[in-house]
Amino acid sequence: MSTTEPTAAQRPVVLQLTDVHVRLSGSHILQGVDLTVRRGGVTALLGRNGAGKTTTVKSVLGLVPAAGTIELTDAAGRVHRLTGRRTHEVVRLGVGYAPEDREVFGGLTVAENLALAERRGSAHHPDRVYELFPELQQRSRQLAGTLSGGQQQMVAIGRLLLNDNQVLLVDEPTKGLAPLLVTEVAEVLARAAEEVTVLLVEQNLSVVRRMAIDAAVVDNGRVVWTGSASELLADADRTRELLGVATSAPLDESRSHSSSGAEGRTREDLPARRSRSAPAPEVGG
Ligand SMILES: Nc1ncnc2c1ncn2[C@@H]1O[C@H](COP(=O)(O)OP(=O)(O)OP(=O)(O)O)[C@@H](O)[C@H]1O
Numbered sequence: 001m002s003t004t005e006p007t008a009a010q011r012p013v014v015l016q017l018t019d020v021h022v023r024l025s026g027s028h029i030l031q032g033v034d035l036t037v038r039r040g041g042v043t044a045l046l047g048r049n050g051a052g053k054t055t056t057v058k059s060v061l062g063l064v065p066a067a068g069t070i071e072l073t074d075a076a077g078r079v080h081r082l083t084g085r086r087t088h089e090v091v092r093l094g095v096g097y098a099p100e101d102r103e104v105f106g107g108l109t110v111a112e113n114l115a116l117a118e119r120r121g122s123a124h125h126p127d128r129v130y131e132l133f134p135e136l137q138q139r140s141r142q143l144a145g146t147l148s149g150g151q152q153q154m155v156a157i158g159r160l161l162l163n164d165n166q167v168l169l170v171d172e173p174t175k176g177l178a179p180l181l182v183t184e185v186a187e188v189l190a191r192a193a194e195e196v197t198v199l200l201v202e203q204n205l206s207v208v209r210r211m212a213i214d215a216a217v218v219d220n221g222r223v224v225w226t227g228s229a230s231e232l233l234a235d236a237d238r239t240r241e242l243l244g245v246a247t248s249a250p251l252d253e254s255r256s257h258s259s260s261g262a263e264g265r266t267r268e269d270l271p272a273r274r275s276r277s278a279p280a281p282e283v284g285g
Pocket residue numbers: 024025027029047048049050051052053054055056273276278279280281282
């Protein structure tokens with residue numbers, strides 16, 4: 001995928017964070033985040049546990065109170081300041097969000113889950129969702145709670161493709177999934193990224209390697225590295241320094257399989273997540 005993508009400099013900016021600060025419960029969590037997401041493809045947001053990745057994503061959505069400047073540039077080139085807006089306004093401007101926990105309605109069918117996600121004032125594309133994910137069409141009457149983790153992630157991402165969005169913020173979609181499902185979800189994301197720009201928080205570096213064009217590394221509430229994802233992952237010393245992990249040789253990049261063929265795929269997860277019971281974030285706006 002990366003070989004045919006235009007270089008970063010050719011792609012217009014869709015999301016720009018400048019000197020973003022977030023304070024939660026008296027802690028200075030984001031300490032001046034500068035982040036640029038360019039239109040088309042996947043930008044990976046990387047960093048160790050607790051670095052501030054989720055908080056960065058939440059700052060865009062107005063789910064945490066943020067100081068600084070966050071701007072969305074739509075496809076027509078109009079710039080919208082997001083800072084200080086309420087979450088529903090940010091969503092209406094075309095920012096789709098798939099949170100860390102998929103939050104699919106298990107007691108509703110696939111079709112009902114999708115119908116619930118239709119946003120008023122936006123064109124709806126149920127056909128696009130079913131075209132991209134034929135599995136969902138076959139299972140449209142199945143209760144979402146009986147789907148596999150990978151299929152539930154398809155519903156979560158399908159919901160975002162239902163409406164016209166400028167950018168999707170997807171937070172750790174492969175977290176806690178078995179290797180086979182990681183492959184399935186990566187496939188889903190790659191398909192989604194052909195339709196809309198994605199900012200992807202991801203700890204599984206084989207997933208990053210497979211689809212990300214650009215990468216940004218967060219550490220201690222700041223972006224400490226930005227550049228080409230493949231360049232970062234090819235530099236073992238830098239990856240170890242920034243992420244605390246060693247990368248192995250590139251994995252099989254074959255995209256021909258979707259729900260099988262994960263055998264032999266190595267996970268390159270960052271060190272085990274420490275358990276943490278973070279208090280619910282304050283809703284800003
Ligand atoms: N509501 C909150 N109140 C106080 N501190 C918080 C709150 N939410 C998060 N934090 C702290 O802010 C820091 C960044 O958290 P964040 O969830 O953004 O990290 P992350 O990079 O997404 O980590 P992970 O990889 O574990 O998901 C952590 O130290 C976390 O404990």
